Amino acid sequence: xxxxxxxxxxxRLTIIRDQLSEMSAVVEKQLxxxxxxxxxxxxxxxxxxxxxxxxxxxxxxxxxxxxxxVLTLHQPVASDLRLVFTALKVSKEMERIGDHCRGLSNKAIxxxxxxxxxxxxxxxxxxxxxxxLTHEVFDSxxxxxxxxxxxxxxxxxxIDKLYKSILTTLIDxxxxxxxxxxxxxxxxxxxxxxERIGDHxxxxxxxxxxxxSGQYQDLEKIKI
Amino acid sequence: MVEKNMNYALKTxxxxxxxxxxxxxxNVAIDFPKNEVTSLIGPSGCGKSTFLRCLNRMNDxxxxxxxxxxxxxxxxxxxxxxxxxIESLREKIGMVFQKPNPFPKSxxxxxxxxxxxxxxxxxxxxxxxxxxxxxxxxxxxxxxKDRLMDVATGLSGGQQQRLCIARAIAIKPEIILMDEPCSAxxxxxxxxxxxxxxxxxxxYTIIIVTHSMSQASRVSSKTAFFHLxxxxxxxxxxxxxxxxxxxxxxxxxxxxxx
Numbered sequence: 265x266x267x268x269x270x271x272x273x274x275x276r277l278t279i280i281r282d283q284l285s286e287m288s289a290v291v292e293k294q295l296x297x298x299x300x301x302x303x304x305x306x307x308x309x310x311x312x313x314x315x316x317x318x319x320x321x322x323x324x325x326x327x328x329x330x331x332x333x334v335l336t337l338h339q340p341v342a343s344d345l346r347l348v349f350t351a352l353k354v355s356k357e358m359e360r361i362g363d364h365c366r367g368l369s370n371k372a373i374x375x376x377x378x379x380x381x382x383x384x385x386x387x388x389x390x391x392x393x394x395x396x397l398t399h400e401v402f403d404s405x406x407x408x409x410x411x412x413x414x415x416x417x418x419x420x421x422x423i424d425k426l427y428k429s430i431l432t433t434l435i436d437x438x439x440x441x442x443x444x445x446x447x448x449x450x451x452x453x454x455x456x457x458x459e460r461i462g463d464h465x466x467x468x469x470x471x472x473x474x475x476x477s478g479q480y481q482d483l484e485k486i487k488i
Numbered sequence: 489m490v491e492k493n494m495n496y497a498l499k500t501x502x503x504x505x506x507x508x509x510x511x512x513x514x515n516v517a518i519d520f521p522k523n524e525v526t527s528l529i530g531p532s533g534c535g536k537s538t539f540l541r542c543l544n545r546m547n548d549x550x551x552x553x554x555x556x557x558x559x560x561x562x563x564x565x566x567x568x569x570x571x572x573x574i575e576s577l578r579e580k581i582g583m584v585f586q587k588p589n590p591f592p593k594s595x596x597x598x599x600x601x602x603x604x605x606x607x608x609x610x611x612x613x614x615x616x617x618x619x620x621x622x623x624x625x626x627x628x629x630x631x632x633k634d635r636l637m638d639v640a641t642g643l644s645g646g647q648q649q650r651l652c653i654a655r656a657i658a659i660k661p662e663i664i665l666m667d668e669p670c671s672a673x674x675x676x677x678x679x680x681x682x683x684x685x686x687x688x689x690x691x692y693t694i695i696i697v698t699h700s701m702s703q704a705s706r707v708s709s710k711t712a713f714f715h716l717x718x719x720x721x722x723x724x725x726x727x728x729x730x731x732x733x734x735x736x737x738x739x740x741x742x743x744x745x746x
Contacts, residue, residue: 265735266744273743339702341729342738478731 265343273338280330280351287323288402290316291358291365295398295461298365299391301372302454303384313369320362327355350475354405357464357471361398364464368457375450378443383433387455390426394458397423398465405472413472417483420466427459495522496563497663497693498543503557505538505547505717512538516557516719518712520663525685525694527704527725530714531745536697539714540665543567543695544581545574561662579606582656586668588648590640590655595632598640598651599623602659618658625691626654627684646677653684657692664688666696670703682707701741705729713737 268274294316297309331348334340340348377384397419404412431452438448474480498520505513513535520526528536538547545567547553559567567577590598599619602608609615619636623629628650632643640651649669656664666685670678685694685707698704704711705725712722713732721728721737732738739745 266739268743269745270743341701341705341741342732344742345730478727 270338273334273340273344276330276334276338277340277344277347280327280334280348283323283327283330284351284355285406287320287327287355287358288405290319290323291361292395292399292402294320294362294365295395298369298372299388299395299458301369302388302391305373307373310369310373313365317362317366320359324355324359327351346475346478350405350471353471354468357468361461361464364457364461368454371450371454371457375447375454377451378447379434379437379451383430383437383451386426386430386433387451387458390423390430390455390458393419393423393426394462394465397462401465401468401472405468405475408472408476410473410476413469413476414483417466417469417473420462420469423462424459427455427462430455496520497522497561498567498695499558499560499563500543501558503539503542503555503559505535505542505556506554507550508552512717513542514717516714518719518722520693520695521710522693523689523691524710525689525696525708526710526712527708528695528697528712528714529699529701529704529741530720531740532699533716534714535717536712536714537667540667540695540697543663543665544578544583546583548574575606579659580661581663581665582659582661583665583667584649584652584656584669587672588645588652590643590648590651592639592641594637595623595640595643595651596636599654599658602655606659608659622654622658623651625657625688626650627680627687628654644677646673646680649673649677649681650684653681653688657688661692663693663695666694668697668699671699678703701729713740715740 268277294313297313297316300306301309301313331352334348338344397416400412400416400419403409404416434448434452434455438445470480470483473483496519500519501517503513503516504511516535516539518526528540530536541547542555543559545555547555555568561567561580566572567581591601593601596619599622600615603615603618609618620629623632628647631647632638640648643651649672653664653669670681673681682703685696688694696704696708708725710722711725711728713720713728713734713736715736721732721734723733728737729741732741
């Protein structure tokens with residue numbers, strides 16, 4: 265694709281792209297620290313996740329304002345309009361991922377676990393899968409890879425299954441042993457946060473597909 | 489642009505236009521759906537105005553200009569047929585130009601002129617009614633009703649252009665061609681013309697050449713993009729302005745050309 269004859273417009277779009285890229289790096293860092301907290305219970309990590317969340321919130325506001333200005337001053341169309349539209353929606357999804365990272369690391373630190381180590385391992389494994397999925401989705405966004413975005417979207421279905429299996433196991437254990445109810449409930453909430461991050465990543469994958477193809481596709485109807 | 493169950497006011501195919509040895513239009517085919525607005529866009533010199541002028545045989549008067557191809561109105565009338573008198577064609581296909589060009593006559597006479605020479609009105613009262621109706625449809629009547637005998641050149645640019653539209657619709661055409669009709673107008677007058685185009689499509693098929701991308705996206709349901717005499721892409725305006733198929737179209741409408 266050629267560059268714009270209007271350099272100011274070109275620069276503004278480049279800034280939006282760059283900010284989105286920087287925001288994704290911060291969100292990945294948050295996610296990495298937050299998922300590590302499930303096992304490590306490292307309170308320093310929690311503080312870092314909180315600090316990073318403020319950065320993520322700022323990115324979201326800056327991207328929103330920049331997109332609004334570009335829409336107002338340059339009336340983008342076609343690929344430019346799709347970029348601005350995608351940036352607006354993706355930054356919102358990223359901001360929500362940041363919130364979940366803060367929430368889940370907070371719970372991981374504050375909850376004393378009396379659960380089996382296997383359960384914690386499963387949760388940690390769910391965290392790793394969600395992190396890997398989010399990384400893939402961001403990669404598809406910045407490389408403009410529609411097929412990779414579709415694959416990532418499908419991987420979220422696997423994450424949903426993993427979450428349900430952890431949920432079933434935890435409920436089963438809590439039913440059998442009242443002493444596990446408090447810790448079990450907290451860990452269900454951690455698992456739920458991870459599952460929601462997967463959903464936000466899948467939403468971003470949908471936006472990536474829209475950005476490339478120009479239409480929202482009903483991915484549930486597309487054969488795996 | 490060919491869709492099932494769609495009525496077309498005009499179908500063109502294999503259109504070539506040469507000015508002497510220079511090719512201005514290279515094998516263009518566009519079908520214009522009835523009662524819809526089609527925009528022709530592209531950079532200067534791309535052939536969009538040349539193509540528009542073919543549609544009511546305005547290029548006939550240019551000696552060096554040679555037009556080839558098929559131009560069929562309502563699936564039956566060949567507008568380049570020897571049996572088609574140019575006056576009858578212009579009755580069916582009206583035109584509005586870039587700069588408003590009212591005759592140096594009264595507002596009334598400007599609108600009445602066409603119906604008079606085409607014998608459309610059979611009595612003075614019928615002509616009066618036709619002038620009134622045309623001015624009304626062009627959204628100008630309320631502004632000029634008390635000064636119909638004033639000279640038309642005294643109107644503002646936007647009013648003059650709406651007068652030209654009233655003049656074009658007074659002869660009851662089926663198709664109205666517009667060649668950058670708002671390029672000489674301010675934003676308010678432009679908005680009025682665009683609103684008018686939206687109303688006029690109820691009764692007419694409109695084909696508009698415009699340099700304004702935003703105007704094309706606002707007023708038309710179909711858009712055709714020309715470059716260097718070639719038709720690069722045509723389709724639904726929403727599609728062209730959100731996800732065009734061709735990179736060249738995307739580059740042009742997003743301002744990446746050249």
